[in-house]
Amino acid sequence: MVSCALASSAPAQTNTPSAPVTHTAVSISAPPLRKFRAIDADNHTILLNRPGLITLVLGTSEDSQDTARAAGKAMYPLQGRPDFQLVVVVDLRDSLATWIPSVVLAQMRSNLDHEAIELKPYFLKNSNKSDPRKSSYVIPDFAGTICPQLGWTESSDNLRGILFGADGREIKRWDKVDDMGKLQIDVRAAIQTLIEADQAKAAAAAKTEGTKLIQPPAPHLPLPPLASPTQTN
Numbered sequence: 001m002v003s004c005a006l007a008s009s010a011p012a013q014t015n016t017p018s019a020p021v022t023h024t025a026v027s028i029s030a031p032p033l034r035k036f037r038a039i040d041a042d043n044h045t046i047l048l049n050r051p052g053l054i055t056l057v058l059g060t061s062e063d064s065q066d067t068a069r070a071a072g073k074a075m076y077p078l079q080g081r082p083d084f085q086l087v088v089v090v091d092l093r094d095s096l097a098t099w100i101p102s103v104v105l106a107q108m109r110s111n112l113d114h115e116a117i118e119l120k121p122y123f124l125k126n127s128n129k130s131d132p133r134k135s136s137y138v139i140p141d142f143a144g145t146i147c148p149q150l151g152w153t154e155s156s157d158n159l160r161g162i163l164f165g166a167d168g169r170e171i172k173r174w175d176k177v178d179d180m181g182k183l184q185i186d187v188r189a190a191i192q193t194l195i196e197a198d199q200a201k202a203a204a205a206a207k208t209e210g211t212k213l214i215q216p217p218a219p220h221l222p223l224p225p226l227a228s229p230t231q232t233n
Helices: 002-009 062-074 101-125 180-212
Strands: 037-039 045-047 054-060 084-091 137-141 160-164 170-174
Touching: 037 137, 054 062, 054 180, 062 084, 062 180, 101 137, 160 180, 170 180
Parallel strands: 054 084, 084 137
Antiparallel strands: 037 045, 054 160, 160 170
């Protein structure tokens, strides 16, 4: 009975050629961009990985403050550029700072006021006449609202870092930042890649549009010479 059923259900053979199989192309899109927002010491909500520029996010704690200062100074020559921003996240989980957040925030703002004075000459060298204080971003993480989102689930004595590209996506991560010269090179390379990409787009647009191109995009500033930061161990 089983063999009869299988035989009767088999299709009859014909000489008609079978139709060609059409393969539909399946496009694989990139995963949606994950945006990291946090509140800084000035109570402003900022986007850490803002598209359109290169962002270096440094993750520090009470034990890595000296290294964080060295890394910040290594980035001074790049500060004020329209294609770069520096964001510092201070991991204060399980610290005494959680008991006196208002005092900690006041000290952070005071430190930023003083640093803005040091940054002013670098801003001017980068043709930026704005107040450096308005683009100084330090994020205190008292309750673990941002560090885990960045992949820093546990506190660390090391200075950590994440480099975001112009598309807002992570392009490099450091579990320990201790070579400021290498840090400079990596950040500068990312900026240079962005410069070359924008130059290529502008050239392609000029070739396509010709005289219709009314206002070309503003050119990037040339990268300053490499500084000579002190390497910390």
